[in-house]
Amino acid sequence: MGSNAMTFSTVSTFPLMTTLLEPMQRIQTELSQDEVESTTGEYADLGLQLGVQSGYELSLRNQNDLLQTLTSANSIVSTNLSATQDALNSISQSAQSALQSLAGWQAGGDSGVSLQDQGSNGLQQLISMVNTTSSGQYVFGGQNTGVAPMAAYSSSSSGMTAIAQAFQSTFGMSLSDPNVSSISATALQSFLNGAFANLFQGASWSGNWSSASSVNSTAQIAPGQSVEATTSANQPAVQDLTQAYAMLAAFGGTSLSEAAQQAVVTTASSLMSAGEANVTSTQASVGTVQQQITEANNMMSSQMTVLTTQIGNLDDVDAAQVSTNLESLSTQLQTAYQLTAQLQKLTLAQYLPVS
Helix, strand or coil, X not given: CCXXXXXXXXXXXXXXXXXXXXXXXXXXXXXXXXXXXXXXXXXXXXXXXXXXXXXXXXXXXXXHXXXXXXXXXXXXXHHHHHHHHHHHHHHHHHHHHHHHHHHCCCCCCCCCCCHHHHHHHHHHHHHHHHCCXXXXXXXXXXXXXXXXXXXXXXXXXXXXXXXXXXXXXHHCCCCCCHHHHHCCHHHHHHHHHHHHHHCCCHHHHXXXXXXXXXXXXXXXXXXXXXXXXXXXXXXXXXXXXHHHHHHHHHHCCCCCCHHHHHXXXXXXXXXXXXXXXXXXXHHHHHHHHHHHHHHHHHHXXXXXXXXXXXXXXXXXXXXXXXXXXXXXXXXXXXXXXXXXXXXXXXXXXXXXCCC
């Protein structure tokens, strides 16, 4: 007698729940990616998105970074050059004022300020302006921007000491000797044009007055374009004015004859005129560099605009599309959560008859 075998099949909600896990994980991954792209405005995985264009995109970014770096550096150079121009303006104004005073000076008369004071004050102001700093650099230092170009003025400074020694060597007497009055205007003029003038040139200038480099530092203001970013105290403008002021400071308070004093005033005036003209020339040169920097910045700004657009075309996502995707994925994920919750509530006990 045969028997009938009963067949049982397994009924479970677990497989149904499991099939939802993979799409839920995919949706969560895509949602996380879209959230990043919505925040940054760029593709979350540029390498995957750009593929072989990744190298091109990197090249564009490097070019843009270089231009941004140069533009930032130009800001510092421009600030330093502005400080240089301000100092040159002050130097020029002081020279013009001194020239006016000397023009009204008359031997033996009362000019209000002695020749010696005129020289001492002018020299102090000149040295102060030449020692101008900007962004931690001495703008008249040439390449030697870390050291003050000129030592502070005093009657015992090396420059003034060298003048006293040269006078002693030439005339056999000190500047304070009463016999200085016996020196003729011709003899003094010869000294001023010779031994005295030599103290403000070459090794004597570098040894007694200036610590600046005669070579100016340079700065790259644009790809392939460099300019002189500093000026130097070793230029004729500073040398002439220093010589003129030092001449007045050294000899203005001595007992020189009126004729000899007139030789001092005439020579100092000539030096100041030359120095003031050279200051104007330096201002023009600095102004040219400032204009070059402005033009370079404008050019690089235009280039960066183009580069930024090109990079954006490669990197930037479609904001509207990302927003749509976020909304769609959020809806899908919420639906999946709801289905999972409903499946978890299903049990066999709900379908067994109640006795």
